[in-house]
Amino acid sequence: MSAIFKRELCSYFTSPVGYAVLAVFMFFSGIFFWVQCLYVGTSNMSSVFQSMFFIVLFVIPLITMRLFAEDKRQKTEQALLTAPVSIAGIVLSKFLSALLMFAFCLCSYIIEGIALSFMTTPDWSVIIGNVFGMALLGSAFCAIGIFISSLTESVIVAAIASFAINALISLFDTVSSTIPIAFIKNFISSLSFQTRYGHFALGLFSLADVVYFVTVTFIFLFLTDRVIERKRWA
Amino acid sequence: MIKVKNLTKTYVRNKALDNISFSLNEGDILGFLGPNGAGKSTTMNIITGYLSADSGTIEIDGTDIIENPTLAKKKIGYLPEIPPLYNDMTVQGYLEFMFKLKKVKLPMKEHIATICDMVKITDVKGRIIKYLSKGYRQRVGLAQALLGEPPVLILDEPTVGLDPQQIIEIRKLIRELGKKHTVILSSHLLSEVQAVCDKIIIINNGKIVTSGNTDELTATGKATARMQLVIEGRMQSVYSVLERIDGVTRVDEHGECEKGCYEYFIESSRDVRRLVFRAFAKTDYNILSMKPVSVSLEDTYLDIISGKTEGVNNNVSDI
Numbered sequence: 001m002s003a004i005f006k007r008e009l010c011s012y013f014t015s016p017v018g019y020a021v022l023a024v025f026m027f028f029s030g031i032f033f034w035v036q037c038l039y040v041g042t043s044n045m046s047s048v049f050q051s052m053f054f055i056v057l058f059v060i061p062l063i064t065m066r067l068f069a070e071d072k073r074q075k076t077e078q079a080l081l082t083a084p085v086s087i088a089g090i091v092l093s094k095f096l097s098a099l100l101m102f103a104f105c106l107c108s109y110i111i112e113g114i115a116l117s118f119m120t121t122p123d124w125s126v127i128i129g130n131v132f133g134m135a136l137l138g139s140a141f142c143a144i145g146i147f148i149s150s151l152t153e154s155v156i157v158a159a160i161a162s163f164a165i166n167a168l169i170s171l172f173d174t175v176s177s178t179i180p181i182a183f184i185k186n187f188i189s190s191l192s193f194q195t196r197y198g199h200f201a202l203g204l205f206s207l208a209d210v211v212y213f214v215t216v217t218f219i220f221l222f223l224t225d226r227v228i229e230r231k232r233w234a
Numbered sequence: 235m236i237k238v239k240n241l242t243k244t245y246v247r248n249k250a251l252d253n254i255s256f257s258l259n260e261g262d263i264l265g266f267l268g269p270n271g272a273g274k275s276t277t278m279n280i281i282t283g284y285l286s287a288d289s290g291t292i293e294i295d296g297t298d299i300i301e302n303p304t305l306a307k308k309k310i311g312y313l314p315e316i317p318p319l320y321n322d323m324t325v326q327g328y329l330e331f332m333f334k335l336k337k338v339k340l341p342m343k344e345h346i347a348t349i350c351d352m353v354k355i356t357d358v359k360g361r362i363i364k365y366l367s368k369g370y371r372q373r374v375g376l377a378q379a380l381l382g383e384p385p386v387l388i389l390d391e392p393t394v395g396l397d398p399q400q401i402i403e404i405r406k407l408i409r410e411l412g413k414k415h416t417v418i419l420s421s422h423l424l425s426e427v428q429a430v431c432d433k434i435i436i437i438n439n440g441k442i443v444t445s446g447n448t449d450e451l452t453a454t455g456k457a458t459a460r461m462q463l464v465i466e467g468r469m470q471s472v473y474s475v476l477e478r479i480d481g482v483t484r485v486d487e488h489g490e491c492e493k494g495c496y497e498y499f500i501e502s503s504r505d506v507r508r509l510v511f512r513a514f515a516k517t518d519y520n521i522l523s524m525k526p527v528s529v530s531l532e533d534t535y536l537d538i539i540s541g542k543t544e545g546v547n548n549n550v551s552d553i
Contacts, residue, residue: 003335
């Protein structure tokens with residue numbers, strides 16, 4: 001399992017993908033930090049985290065797009081599936097490598113927090129809480145991306161479809177505003193990634209939000225496992 | 235070492251494998267022959283655990299691949315039709331990855347170096363796989379199959395893309411490996427199977443058509459004698475004389491080769507040279523040439539696939 005994890009992680013940096021993802025994330029994070037903190041003169045980074053939501057939406061499909069699609073295209077999945085490793089182990093290794101890649105991106109917030117500490121006293125609890133929330137959001141996005149990647153041989157299709165599905169779930173709150181029946185409206189709104197993540201961005205820690213993201217992650221990883229297993233029986 | 239029993243696999247409505255059974259002992263080299271879509275790769279993919287069967291059992295060295303896939307897979311080295319190579323890795327990096335993936339307990343550097351020497355890829359160990367030639371890629375694929383010294387080797391067309399010198403070397407290597415490992419090899423090259431394998435299974439439309447050792451199968455073909463004849467005389471009359479000869483099962487006319495002379499190929503269940511001579515001695519037609527045609531494994535194979543010849547051993551579990 002660790003072999004697959006290391007290989008996938010290294011593969012981000014033996015191709016331009018890893019560098020491109022880091023560059024895009026850090027560029028926009030830096031821009032938002034400069035415009036919404038340094039330029040305005042505030043130590044509150046909440047607005048930076050809120051703005052970065054859409055960048056994460058765009059960046060994570062780039063991280064997950066090739067995880068299974070590329071294996072199918074190159075026929076390397078035969079090496080993985082005939083090795084003495086369980087399918088769950090393969091899925092988990094790939095997921096953890098994608099999550100760690102995303103965690104590298106999140107380091108930019110720590111750098112920004114340190115930069116802020118030279119000028120004022122940053123609210124570390126808000127920064128760490130937000131990084132934690134964004135890691136949970138990233139985990140759900142990664143699980144969805146891996147699931148989509150397991151359905152296709154094309155990395156481009158995987159990236160576009162992951163982006164579309166992540167965006168759709170994120171915008172559930174906007175969609176729900178058009179529904180007149182209150183309990184359906186509230187239910188759909190509560191499924192929105194944006195609503196759930198918004199609580200973290202505002203500095204609110206809710207166990208329900210944590211459980212929600214962990215559940216979404218688990219469901220999509222489980223579905224990925226089933227998709228691969230089903231293919232063996234096709 | 236390998237016991238396959240009543241293996242059946244259906245793709246949607248198409249039966250890819252129909253109740254296939256065979257078993258192999260340690261050190262056997264089995265050649266899988268069959269036309270495209272016969273079920274060779276499907277059988278190999280099921281034995282290695284890549285695909286699941288609808289029904290049937292597979293035991294690898296006493297371990298059932300369905301009940302204990304992790305242990306069974308450790309005992310198999312598999313080279314698929316398209317070698318499973320990561321193009322962005324170096325050969326050394328890839329083999330180290332596969333070594334760890336297969337959870338091999340041997341000293342890594344020494345073991346990889348030994349295998350690289352064996353398949354002659356030591357000089358390209360540091361190169362990125364993407365830039366390797368097809369022959370080298372095939373050999374890297376073979377190297378990963380050999381990692382961990384698995385008792386069972388399954389090689390799907392192992393010499394594809396190699397030059398003649400490399401093909402000879404790899405065949406020699408497979409024969410060497412056959413002393414320690416049980417090898418299943420599929421190939422579309424009949425000469426390759428003839429040169430390397432002790433035993434052969436011919437598979438067609440998902441069923442084992444015949445099985446046995448190479449000599450047995452060639453002898454099956456020899457049960458049908460073939461002759462090439464050049465006879466002077468009216469074609470239709472000569473044809474009818476040939477057809478009436480006792481033992482002749484088939485007559486094919488291959489056109490006029492000289493003025494008034496026609497070439498014929500005849501098949502018979504026994505040696506009919508004397509009968510042919512006597513039959514034409516009574517007529518005005520002259521035999522200008524009569525030559526027995528030798529039967530190769532290729533002829534046997536084509537006959538079996540087309541259903542002209544029955545297999546030697548339909549009770550394939552005996553193989």
